[in-house]
Amino acid sequence: MVLPLGCRGARGPPPHLQAACVLNQASSNLSEVGGDRSYHGEVLKHISAPPPCSAARTCRNFWSAGDYDAEVGLSTRQPQSVQNRMCVHPKFLHSNATSHKWPFGAVAELLDNAVDEIQTGGATRINVDKVIDHRNGSPALLVQDDGGGMDPDSIRCCMSFEFSDKQSGSSIGQYGNGFKTSTMRLGADAIVFSRSTKSGELTQSIGLLSYTFLVETGQKDVVVPVVDYKCNLFTGQTKRFKRHGPEHFSSNLSVLLKWSPFLTEEELMQNFTDIGPHGTKIIVFNLWSNDDGNLELDFDTNPEDIMIRGAPEEINNSVKRVNENHLANRLRYSLRLPEYFKIILRGKEVARHCVAADLLYPECISYRPQVCGGKEVEVLTSIGFLNGAPTISIHGFNIYHKNRLILPFHRVLSTASSKGKGVSGVLEADFIKPTHDKQDFEKSQLYQKLINRLKDMTNEYW
Template sequence: MSDQDSTSMDESSLFSATVVCPAPVCRQFWKAGNYDIGHGSKATSQSIDVKNHLCVHPMFLHSNATSHKWAFGAIAELLDNAFDEIQNGATFVVIDKIPNPRDGNPALLIQDDGGGMDPEAIRHCMSFGFSAKKSKTSIGQYGNGFKTSTMRLGADVIVFSRHLKERSPTQSIGLLSYTFLRQTGCNKIVVPVVDYEFNASTGKYGPILPHGKKHFSLNLSMLLQWSPYSTEDELLLQFDDIGQHGTKIVIYNLWLNDEGHMELDFDSDVEDICINRGPKLFQKGKHVNPIYDQHMANLYHYSLRIYSSILYLRIPQCFRIILRGRVVEHHNIANDLKFWEIILYRPHIGGNVEVPVLTTIGFLKDAPHVNIHGFNVYHRNRLILVSFLFRNTQTVIIIKIVNPLLFLPCLRYLISPVF
C-alpha cells in the first residue's frame, strides 16, 4: 500500500521508470503474466523498508487471478460482495458497461448502495488476505475475492466508496493497476489511495491528510496519471450517483481472449453481457434442437443474465440485481423439475458425526426433448458448482451443502444410484 511506503517512496521512481522499462501489458489475460523481474525499478526496490511490511510482487496479481478460469465466475465474486452488503442496507447492485473517458473503450461497472468502506476498510479490501466478514451467512471470508476477480476481468480497477461514520461521512478512492505496476517497473504492489471527509461547516468534502499534503499529492497524481480520470474534479464527480453510502467499481483495460477479441461481449445483447464466443457457438455438438440450444443449462455459460438468475438459491425481495438497466429475474432451478423429491442425506464423518445435506432430485420438464442431466451445488445460498451433462438421462440434482467438506462423499452417494 502506498500509505505504508509514504516515508520512503521515491516519487520520481514511479514516473520516470516508464522510460527505463516500458513493458506494455499484453491484452490477452492468459499471456499477460510474463513479468520481467530483471528490469524492475531499482529506485523502487531500494526504497522498501522490509522491517515494517511484507512486499508482494506484482506478478502475484496475475497468478492470483488465474484461479478464475471463467470470467463470469470473477463477476460472481463481486456480486457476492454486494450481496453481503444487504445486512448493511444494500437494495441493489448494478452491472453495466461504461466508456473509459481516456480512450472510449468499454469498461465494466459494478455498483451497490451498501454501507460502503471507510478509509481503513478500503485499504483492507485492496490488501491481501484480510477479511472482516465473520458472519456465518457471509459468502466472502478469506479477503481475496476482490483482487482475484477484478484482475481476472481487466488489467486495472478503480474503486470509489462512500461511508457514513458516526462522526462524519468519508469517501475514498483506490487504484489497483497492473498496467501502472508493469510500466513503472515496480517490483512490489503499490496501491494509491486518497480519502476525503465531509466538513459540516463548509458543506463540502475535504482531503484527509494523516501523512501530510505531500503524501496525498503523490497518491492523487498516480490516480490521475493511471486511472480513466485525468483531473481531481472528474474523480470526485464519480461520487454523485453513489448517494450517501455505497461502492462503485470500474474495471478497465478489459482482457481479450486468445483470438484477440474482447472477452466480454457487450454488443450481442444490449440488456446482457455475454462471453465472446464467436462463430463457434453450439458447433461442438451436433444438436439442431432449438429447445436444447436455448436451454438454461447450455446458455448460462455465455449469458450473464441467465447465470446471475440462478447464482443465489434465494434473494430477498428488497434486493435487486440490475444488469444493463433491467432487473434480473431470479430463477429457482427446482421449478424446472417434474416428479421431484427432496431427500435428506446424512453422511457419516469419522464414523460418528452426521451432518444433513438437503437434495432435490427430479426430471427436467423438457425431457425427453432435452437430453441433460447433472447437479448444482449451493453453499451458504450461493451456487458454487454447476455440472450439466448432455446425455440420454434427464435427471438434475440440486444440492444444498451445509458443510462443503462433505461434498465428495455426498456426490459419490448420489451419483451411484441415480446414474
C-alpha cells in the same frame, strides 16, 4: 430463488501460472496502515514517472500478461535505511487471478461481495454495466452496490492481501482474496470509489489497483495509491483527509490521475454523485483481450447482456440447439437472493427463476450427513425430471453453498449410460467447503459421501 447473471459463453481454461512472491529490500518509511503499501512524498513521485519507452509494455492478453521483466522498467529508488520484509511481487496479481479460468467466474466473485453486504451493510441492489474509459475510449466494466461501503481502513484491507473480516457463517467471501482475483482476471486495472459512515463520520475513499502502473514503472512490490476525504452530505462540503500528511496525499493523488481513466480530482469526485449516502463503485478498465485481439467481454452482440466473445452464434443440429438453449446452460453462475435484492444488468433488472419449480414429478429427499464432532445436519434435495426429458442430455445436481451456485448441473452418473438422463436436483451443501475460487468443492470425505448419496438418489428416482 435462482438469479442468473444472464450470460453464457465457451470455457477456455489454460493452465495455471505459478505465483511469484519475493523477499525484497524495502524502504523503512513505507506506509502500511491497514495493509496499504504507498510510498511517501518524493519516492512515490519518482516511481509514478512514465517509462523510458514510448510503447506500453503491458500485454493485453490475460494468459500472456504475466510475462514481463521488472528490471526493464524503472526500478524503485531505495532509501539508505532498508529492512527485509516479505513483499508481494506484481506478477502475483496476475498468477493469483488465474484461479478464475474464465471471466464470468470473476464477475460472479464481484457479485458475491455485494451479496455479503446484504447482511453486513444493508445492500438492496447491484448494478453491472458497461462504461467508457474516456482516456482511451475503450469499454470498461462497472460493478456498483448500495451496501455499507468501506471507510479508509477497510478499503486498504480490501486492496491488500491475506485479510478478510468476513467471519460470519453466512458470508460467501471468506478468504479476503476475491476482489484482487476477480478484478485482475477481468482487466489490468481497477479503481474503487467507496462512501461509508462506519468510522462514525462520512468518508469517501478512492483506491487504484493497477497492473499497468506496476508493470510500466518496473515495480517489484505491489503499490496501491489511496486517497481519502471527509464530507458532509447536507452542506455539500468535502475536505481532503490527509491522514499521512499533505505530501503523501498529493503523491497518491498524482498516481491516481496519471494511471486511472480520470484526468482531474474533480472528475474523480464526480463518481460519488450516484453512490448515495453509502456504497461502493468498482470500475475495471483496460479489459483483457483474447488471442484474436478482441475483448474477452462482449458488450456488442446483445446490448442487454454481457457475453464471452467467441461463443457459438448458431447451432444447426436441432437436438444440440435444444441442449445449448436449455436453462441449464444459461444459469452457470447464479445466486439465491432475498426478494427485495435486485441485480441490474445493463439497465434492466435480471429476472428471477426458480430451477426447482421447473422439475417435473418432483420429490424432496432428506440426507443427514455427520459433520465435525459427529454433529448431524439435514440436507434437503429437490429432485425431478427437467422439462424436455428424455430428449435433452442435460442432467445433474445444482449444488449451492451459502446461496452461491458452486456446481451447476453436476453429473454424478457416467455420461456413457443413459440411466438418469434428464434427472436433475437442487440442494444447499453448507456443510462442505468450496475451493478457493469457489468454482468447485474441496474433495473431502464429506464431499465424496455426498456425491455417492446423490448417485444412489438418482438411481432410486430413475
